[in-house]
Amino acid sequence: MRGTATPARTAGEISPPAKAEFLRWPEAFGSRFCLFIDTEEEFDWSRPFDRNARETTAVAALPDAHRRLRDGGAAPAYLVDHPIATARQAIDAIGPLVEAGASVGAQLHPWVNPPFQETVDHHNSYPGNLRPALEMAKLDLLSEAITTNFGRRPRIYRAGRYGIGPETLAGLAHRGYRIDSSMRARYDYRAAGGPGFARIGNRAFRRDGIVELPLTTIFTGMLRALGPALYPMLGPVPKGRGAFARARLLSRVALTPEDMPLAEATEAIRIAAGEGIRLLNFSFHSPSLVPGFTPYVRDPADLARFHGWWDGVLAELARLGYRSTNEAELIEAIDAAG
Structure with missing residues (x-):
């Protein structure tokens, strides 16, 4: 009799927060913005994952980038x-x-993070797909390295x-982490073996002993109110999302200078x-x-646009009354939140 293969471990679709899970920021917190930079090694995004790619x-x-961002009002x-x-x-x-x-916080790239017990492949590049x-x-080795060296x-x-997994948030809370920012609101990586965040919005929420701060994604266009339901439906339609964006009916905009005008x-x-x-x-x-390390900044002209993006965005945030916030202020507000 032939055995049954064990199914691959994935997070699947992440369920949206229940009403009781939402965080209610204290009134004194006001309107804020944070900037979490994925600070990582260089690697060729078009090639397979490589344990030796650690430059x-x-x-x-x-x-210099830190100075520019701080001068503009950000707190990286x-x-x-x-x-x-x-x-x-x-x-x-x-x-x-x-x-x-x-x-300084932690970001886990499992293919370059010991202990090395797993096969290096696409599935295992999502840390939450590994054995818990x-x-x-x-994560423990990474946390200790950060504590020792910073x-x-x-x-x-x-x-x-x-790439969070089913037990990631509880594991983080057990280790003294207070904030997770792994969920990218309104994005779905299930087709590639990762988690699905299509039903995750932009509001902070508590889950498994930790506070989730999703990366902000905003729907724009005349049909933006229908975005959470309509955007996933357009995915299987050939060129459907592009056509709706060009017609200014519906676009999905992540708050990043990388590939976002x-x-x-x-x-x-x-x-x-306004919302x-x-x-x-x-x-x-x-x-x-x-220039040259990511698909988003290929040459000096791209880098100039990158810095110009931040100049324009930080000016708009200031005009609208958004102030930067840092880790200490976030945790203080979380402790005071309902």
Whole structure:
């Protein structure tokens, strides 16, 4: 008799929060924005995952980028993975920023994070697809490296490739983490073997002992009110999403300078403000600060547009009354929240 294969472990579709799970920010918190930077090694996004791809030369651009963002009113937090947390040049570049008050958290890229017990492949690139014991063993080594080399125990986490698993949040809470920011609102990675966030919106919520701060995604266009239901339906339609976006009927806009035009981002911010979203969560990948390392910044002209994007976005946030927030302020507000 032939045995039955064990199905692959995945998070599947993440259920939306119940009403009781939503976080109610204190009134004094006001309207805020945070910036969590995926601070990671350089690798060729078009090639298979490689344990030996651990170069961290792009960190040399971080101090200047940090200054520019701080001058514009942002408070960058660096979610570092294992190559960053253990490379001397990365520690030397980021350490002074942390000493000056920047936040440092954890980001888990399992293929370059020991212990190395799994096959390096697409499925296992999502850390939540690993056995829970291995996922947490990797997180423990990463957390210790960050604590040792940056002098602070990380309290913010992001799964590499947004790849949380069924036990990730509870495991984080057990280890003293306070915030997870792995869920990318309104995105669905199930077809590629990852989790699905199509039913996750932009509001913070509590689950399994931790607070989830989803990466902000805003629907724009004349049909934006129908976005949560309509956008997934357009996926199987050939060129359907593109046609609706060109007709200004419906677009999905993530708050990142990577492949999101400035005009669309500022429109999304205005819509978010009008909808009363109290916290906006921005992100980008640190190698985008140097041309040639990501698909989003290929040459100096792209880099100039990247910095110009931030200039325009930060000016719009200030105009609308959004102030930056950091890890300490977030946790203080979480403790005071209903």
